[in-house]
Amino acid sequence: MSENRLRDLLAVLPDEDESAARAARARRRALARLGAAAQPRKRRLWAPALATVLMALGLLWWREAQRAEPDLAQPLQQERLELHWVLSDGTRVQWVFAQDFSL
């Protein structure tokens, strides 16, 4: 290969510094793309997990609300509590909650 031909070829290729700078730019772009791709994936996992937790909490709340044993009357640290209430048909109810009740 003649010396001129070699010089032409070398003139076409980027020099060493320029190659390193291009590689660094390409790496940064790749990292940026990777980050952008990872972000929605994280969100996709997080959203159903939150929805599941909320649904579970809602289900627990609903079950407790359904049980509603005159849970109206679950007083704290009280030995005895008497509740009076009237049903819609006028029937009166008196209910005694006692710590030591045992039938």
Added chain:
Amino acid sequence: MLWLASPQQSKTKPPRRQAEFVIQVIEASSAQKAPNDAADRVPAELKTLLRYARYGLLDSAFLRGSEGETHRIALASNLNGELEFRVRAGQEPVLMDVDLEVTGPAVEKSRGPKLLETTAAVKSGETVVLGASRMRGGENALIVLLTARLLP
């Protein structure tokens, strides 16, 4: 003097009234295999408020007695009841204050534990629901349907 005082006393003290009571004792239970023969007697609305699954009739009793006296009655196989009532004067409709106490089985000659102790103001002919259960949790409850009727 004594002879003269006696009619005056009878004027000031009104005669003791008599009343009849029907007492239905029901056990409410969460156990799926418990009896459920009294489910119809418990108001449906009340059942929606309670978490019990079954309602079994323990006993049904009829009692007639006088105002101001303590009436004792054996209920179910091992429960005891005490009932006393007073008629409220000058009220229309007539109201009776009924003290009811239900105790559990006696333990070694001493009185059994109190299961229910309450005072209900009942109109003649009215049925009130009296209940007792454990403060937190508990698998069962005692329900007493008390119907009172004042005799003329």
